[in-house]
Amino acid sequence: MVTAVVYALPVGRGKRFAGNINRFADVIVGGWQLSSIVRLSSGLPVRLTAPSTISQYGFGTQYPNVTKGSDVAVANRTPERWFNTAAFFGAGALYHR
DSSP, X not given: OEEEEEEEOSBSTTSSBSTTXXXXXHHHHXXXXXXXXXXXXXXXXXXXXXXXXXXXXXXXXXXXXXXTTOXXXXXXXXXXXXXXXXXXXXXXXXXXX
């Protein structure tokens, strides 16, 4: 779920605060808004990694590459097959954590 909230501050010409200020001051003081965007989601993130001999020594993680000309999207998605795993290659078989 994603939602946005916008609140116009009551300051400036015709507003509750500083309602009688001149137009020049209204350009600076009036018309301000506060806003926020909230995103709520569930599920585990997918992090694609390729097995590597250097990662076991603490030197980081190796990420797979996308095979040129392959399609990552799958026509009939299921929770077990959300994307085409054959579209990636790396230093061994692909797995995710």
